[in-house]
Amino acid sequence: MLLEARDITKAFSTGGKPFPVLEGVNLAVGEGEIVALLGRSGGGKSTLLRILAGLIPPDRGEVRFQGKRVEGPAEGMAMVFQSFALFPWLSVLENVALGLEARGVPKEARLRRAREAIALVGLQGFEEALPKELSGGMKQRVGLARALVVEPLVLLLDEAFSALDPLTAEGLRGDLLDLWQAGRLPARAILLVTHNLEEAVALADRALVLQGSPARIGREIAIPLAHPRDPHHPRFRAVVEEIYQALTLREEVERRLEEEMVRLPSASVEALASLAEALARHGGRADLPVLATEEGLEVDDLFPLLEALELLGFARVERGDAELTPAGTAWASATPEERKIMFGEHLLRQVPLFARLHQAVLERHRVPEERVLARLRQHLPEPEAKRVLAVVREWGRYAGLLGYDDRARVFFVPEQMEEAPEL
Incomplete structure (x- = not known):
């Protein structure tokens, strides 16, 4: 094994209170394989990748690279990030050579190696170009060259293709796979974090699925498909379906969290209505991969919408399929005014959380936003608490249950709009 994680646990602190992200994560990446790491948005994928690279320490457990414990940035591993992270004042050649300069490689050698890496990713002739002169795909090729120039044994990809348009991303994935299969990459293993299930099945030999909160490796799914892989082949679609099912499984701890109704999914009412209408067009039930493809939704976009529809009692998700409930069917076909009324009732x-807040507003007439935020902070870290608060505002206003004064930052009963505080 080139890379191992043993019982990795990590929590972040907000306001002095720890919020666990990873708990008892174990994984291994062997020589000659590509491994995909999948999970829901905010589920700890990128945190785990940074721990494996030695960029942040775990609270408990250890990472081993070539049998040695990792205690800081590990030489022999390199990462390609979602953001291009290029220095705008440096040329392509200088950006790629920067890592070698930090390692003390003599100028002549680092420039030679940088040019070789640039040629490897198909950017020969652009050595003197500045990042502003490059397209998004070319910038990410520079990021890939910068990672490859240090000749890593393990290449870590953190959503490396997600910022690109689909056609560019497909081309870059194909080029990377060609280099890997031809043995032209210095890396002997690749670990990629992605939210694109088709990308994972197209590239990886197996997929590791993070589940739970805090997260751990809940499923390992083999992808025994020969290359080149046809995304329309039944066996390819079957693996995609299996991963969808693994991602939609919810453990008891997640169900209890949902019962508390604190961690609301990010889902606009407009997007919820659009998805409900799409399900209705399918006769009320649809296969998740088919639904995602037809609606042009990535996993990180689709799952919060499904969670919200389930939360409201408008849909059920089982074994990789989504199905409208009778209430969901009625909501999808209702008039705009009827939809608002039904949404508020549900x-x-x-x-x-809404029932309590609505009751508090009725009793007190005004409830400061900060009081709601303070309650959310008891369960969630600060960024998550603010995100949920934004969902509360949108859903409550749409349903006509809550008024909100943007200047005073208070909730109030909509009928009392005229009595809202003035500053």
Whole structure:
């Protein structure tokens, strides 16, 4: 094994209170394989990748690279990030050579190696170009060359293709796979974090699925498909379906969290209505990969919408399929005014957080936003608490349950709009 994680646990602290992200994560990446790491948005994938690279330490457990414990940035591993992270004032050649300069490689040698890496990723002739003169795909090729120039044994890809348009991303993935299969990459293993399931199945030999909160490796799914892989082949679609099912499984700890109705999914009402209408067009039930493809939704976009529809009692998700409930079918076909009324009724019935806040507003007439945020902070880290608060505002206003004064930052009963505080 080139890279191992043993019982990795990590929590972040907000306001002095720890919020666990990873708990008891174990994985191994062997020579000659590409491994995909998958999980829901905010589920700890990028955190785990940074721990493996030695960029941040775990709270408990250890990372071993070639049998040695990792205690800081590990020489022999390199990462390609989602953001291009290029220095705008440096040329392509200088950006690629920068890592070698930091390692003390003599100028002549680092420039030679940088040119070789640039040629490897197909950018020969652009050595003197500045990042502003490059397209998004070319910038990411520079990022890849910068990682390859240090000749890593393990290449880590953190959503490396997600910032690119689909056609450019497909081309870069194909080029990377060609280099890997031809043995032209210095790396002997690749570990990629992605939210694109088709990307994972197209590239990887196996997929590791993070599940739970805090997250751990809940499933390992082999991808025994020969290259080149046809994304329309039944066996390819079957693996995609299997990963979808693994990602939609919710453990008891997640169910309890949902019962508390604190961690609301990020989902606009407009997007929820659009997805409900799409399900209705399928007769009320649809296969998740098919639904995602037809609606042009990535996993990180689709799952929060499905969670919200489930939360509201408008849909069920089982074994990789989504199905409208009778209430969801009625909501999808209702008039705009009827939809608002139904949405509000289901908010009060299905989401205790809204029921409590609405009752508090009725009793006190005004509830400061900060009081709601303070309650959310008891369960969630600061960024997550603010995100949920934004969902509360949008859903409550749409349903007509909550008024909100942007200047005073208070919630109030909509009928009392005229009595909202003035500054």
